[in-house]
Amino acid sequence: MQISTQSRLLLSWFGLSAVTLLAWWIGAHHGTGPLKPDLAVAFGAIAITAVKVRVILREFMDVRHAPARLRHMSDALLALFIAALTTAYIV
Amino acid sequence: MTKAARDSLSRAPGKAGVGTVPSTPGQPDMWILVLIEALTFFSYFVVYTYSYKANSVAFLEAQSHLNLLFGVINTLILLTSSWSIALAVEKSRNGNFSGAIANVWLTVGCGLTFLALKLYEWSLKIGEGLYFSSNEFFSFYYFLTGMHLLHVLVGFIVLGVAIYQLSSPRRRSQEIVETCATYWHMVDFLWVIIFALLYIMR
Numbered sequence: 001m002q003i004s005t006q007s008r009l010l011l012s013w014f015g016l017s018a019v020t021l022l023a024w025w026i027g028a029h030h031g032t033g034p035l036k037p038d039l040a041v042a043f044g045a046i047a048i049t050a051v052k053v054r055v056i057l058r059e060f061m062d063v064r065h066a067p068a069r070l071r072h073m074s075d076a077l078l079a080l081f082i083a084a085l086t087t088a089y090i091v
Numbered sequence: 092m093t094k095a096a097r098d099s100l101s102r103a104p105g106k107a108g109v110g111t112v113p114s115t116p117g118q119p120d121m122w123i124l125v126l127i128e129a130l131t132f133f134s135y136f137v138v139y140t141y142s143y144k145a146n147s148v149a150f151l152e153a154q155s156h157l158n159l160l161f162g163v164i165n166t167l168i169l170l171t172s173s174w175s176i177a178l179a180v181e182k183s184r185n186g187n188f189s190g191a192i193a194n195v196w197l198t199v200g201c202g203l204t205f206l207a208l209k210l211y212e213w214s215l216k217i218g219e220g221l222y223f224s225s226n227e228f229f230s231f232y233y234f235l236t237g238m239h240l241l242h243v244l245v246g247f248i249v250l251g252v253a254i255y256q257l258s259s260p261r262r263r264s265q266e267i268v269e270t271c272a273t274y275w276h277m278v279d280f281l282w283v284i285i286f287a288l289l290y291i292m293r
Binding site for chain 2: 005006009010012013016017020021023024026027028034035036037038041042045046048049052053056057059060061062063065066067068070077081084085088089090091
């Protein structure tokens, strides 16, 4: 089944908004008292961000219709960034 | 095959691109700018994350002074602005130029709301005695959000160019409209990362 580009953009916006609310829930439900380091929250935030950035690139910026080199380069750059961020958090 | 011919093939109105010829949205120069900006901000983000983990007690104490709701609302506003400018590109492709202009204006409205909320949030923090020099976390907070806000301000000029292009049949260039949209989407995805690192990460 094909959907129109406008419907696809609307679905992307819904999805991005929904995961933003999920990130809010993750950030807000951190228990009581002072904030503490939390590996699950940090990795959850980074993972949600990776998904959001990829959806913005693919759907809003139309990278999914772009030549293969731009598609692959954007995916490689995002993967490299997430790896660097995760490493900076772990070390 | 010329760029215009590829555009006409790859941008079938309202379709999801089945059987189309790949084409870079907008001008390649803008993608080079996006790459440079992304690498610059990514280096800031990695340095921030490293500093955060190295001084986690002090960072977490300072971070507790941020209001998560401001971050969530600003993220939803910028996502809406990005969706709207993507719609403007699609409507322009389909020849619905008045609809496209309305969507660009909606993007401008979202950008102005983001700007007003960010300045209000800054004023609240300054009112609480939290300045750039108060601690390392707030140095990063003002630096990252300030650099981003600078890009939002440039974005208003870029959106103005899109409206100028769309408002007259003599000037309409799909490529320039797509170029302007690409810049604004970059502003959006940079904020999405800033939101996660400053407001959510623990």
